Amino acid sequence: MTTSQERARLAQSDNEIFLALKGEEARQRAGLELIPSENYAFPEVLTLLGSAFTNKYSEGYPGRRYYGGQDYTDRIETLARDRAKALFRAEHANVQPLSGSPMNQAVYLGLLEPGDTILAMDLSHGGHLTHGAPVSHMGRLFNFVRYKTDPTNGAIDFDHLRAVARETKPRLVVCGYSSYPRDYDYADFKRVADEVGALTMADVSHIGGLIAANVMRNPLDAGFDVMTTTTHKSLRGPRGGLILCKAEFARKIDASVFPGLQGGPHMNQVAAAAVTFRLAAMPAFRDYAEQVLANAKALAAALMERQVKLVTGGTDNHLLVIDTVASFGIDGAVAQEALDRVGLTTNKQVIPDDPNPPMRPSGLRLGTPAATARGMGHKEMAEIAEIIAAALNAKGDAATETALAARTHKLTSRFPVDGL
Numbered sequence: 104m105t106t107s108q109e110r111a112r113l114a115q116s117d118n119e120i121f122l123a124l125k126g127e128e129a130r131q132r133a134g135l136e137l138i139p140s141e142n143y144a145f146p147e148v149l150t151l152l153g154s155a156f157t158n159k160y161s162e163g164y165p166g167r168r169y170y171g172g173q174d175y176t177d178r179i180e181t182l183a184r185d186r187a188k189a190l191f192r193a194e195h196a197n198v199q200p201l202s203g204s205p206m207n208q209a210v211y212l213g214l215l216e217p218g219d220t221i222l223a224m225d226l227s228h229g230g231h232l233t234h235g236a237p238v239s240h241m242g243r244l245f246n247f248v249r250y251k252t253d254p255t256n257g258a259i260d261f262d263h264l265r266a267v268a269r270e271t272k273p274r275l276v277v278c279g280y281s282s283y284p285r286d287y288d289y290a291d292f293k294r295v296a297d298e299v300g301a302l303t304m305a306d307v308s309h310i311g312g313l314i315a316a317n318v319m320r321n322p323l324d325a326g327f328d329v330m331t332t333t334t335h336k337s338l339r340g341p342r343g344g345l346i347l348c349k350a351e352f353a354r355k356i357d358a359s360v361f362p363g364l365q366g367g368p369h370m371n372q373v374a375a376a377a378v379t380f381r382l383a384a385m386p387a388f389r390d391y392a393e394q395v396l397a398n399a400k401a402l403a404a405a406l407m408e409r410q411v412k413l414v415t416g417g418t419d420n421h422l423l424v425i426d427t428v429a430s431f432g433i434d435g436a437v438a439q440e441a442l443d444r445v446g447l448t449t450n451k452q453v454i455p456d457d458p459n460p461p462m463r464p465s466g467l468r469l470g471t472p473a474a475t476a477r478g479m480g481h482k483e484m485a486e487i488a489e490i491i492a493a494a495l496n497a498k499g500d501a502a503t504e505t506a507l508a509a510r511t512h513k514l515t516s517r518f519p520v521d522g523l
């Protein structure tokens with residue numbers, strides 16, 4: 104957040120960028136954000152991201168820095184680590200990863216050797232790019248092998264997982280997802296990993312806030328070795344990554360983040376993460392997280408009432424995936440564009456074993472964290488489901504889309520964004 108004086112100065116120094124900022128703010132206010140990985144950061148986070156902490160170099164860790172002048176940076180990083188440990192019941196926390204991708208890279212590079220085998224979820228079944236996509240550098244450095252979901256019910260098939268693990272002997276089993284709409288019992292993963300002597304890592308980037316609020320299961324409670332999460336998705340913090348691990352891996356993880364992978368941490372981000380972990384421990388955040396889940400269930404139910412086909416037939420978390428080909432006879436890219444025209448921001452999504460290419464996949468992914476942060480509830484989810492179904496049935500009809508866009512704007516105008 105900036106004062107009006109600061110904004111006037113920006114407008115004078117660089118009006119093009121100032122106008123783009125105003126445009127983006129207006130877009131975020133008027134549109135409805137349904138991408139499950141996006142959210143509105145807490146206003147305190149926006150304040151700290153634009154603060155003097157951005158000026159400071161703090162290579163090293165609290166009490167062991169390379170440069171002087173670390174009184175306040177040591178204080179915020181210690182608070183951030185202690186709060187993260189308490190929030191997630193972890194033995195050790197590293198708050199320096201610049202974002203989710205370097206966070207996962209730091210774990211792989213810190214605990215394994217290049218060429219080692221990592222067992223992770225198939226990308227089309229909900230895994231993330233950083234779980235060894237062939238186009239990623241990690242996919243070239245490590246030998247990633249895959250498990251899939253059960254085609255009959257969309258859940259993880261643990262017999263299949265065990266068979267792949269026995270055959271491939273991974274050194275690390277990774278679970279976690281970007282587009283899997285279910286929860287799982289982490290003890291099932293742990294059992295398989297223990298059988299083959301592998302380490303366990305849960306990448307809970309999407310649901311970190313829901314785990315912090317204790318409305319979804321915490322993998323660390325099931326004895327996982329490492330848990331990683333972004334801080335900017337359901338947690339509503341700054342863009343960044345957080346690594347939590349058992350004490351026995353603390354030195355390896357810290358050395359892997361710095362000096363292994365990164366230089367100076369972004370201390371404005373660390374300060375914002377510290378306040379995020381404090382806010383996420385409050386009762387109000389638990390209410391928020393419960394509503395995120397209730398809204399996802401309500402949105403799923405309202406869509407299914409309109410004969411919309413959802414991957415796995417529903418949701419246990421904050422996200423859902425529509426099979427747009429089966430439901431509306433259009434691919435996910437066409438669906439995403441149609442919803443953009445009525446003010447709903449979503450993203451096209453591959454579905455399990457998708458026959459269609461990633462830029463024209465068969466699905467569309469939706470989530471409720473951002474809409475819930477605006478204060479929306481059950482009634483609004485029903486209205487959103489109606490707009491989605493009408494927009495995707497309209498097949499591009501301009502008059503219908505204009506009327507639907509007006510409905511979206513009427514809805515968003517009643518729910519202002521905190522801090523915008």
Ligand SMILES: *Cc1c(COP(=O)(O)O)cnc(C)c1O
Nearest residue numbers: 202203204231280281306308309
């Ligand atoms: C978003 C996400 C990441 C990567 O985060 P970035 O900050 O975009 O690099 C990693 N893993 C999972 C499961 C994610 O959903």
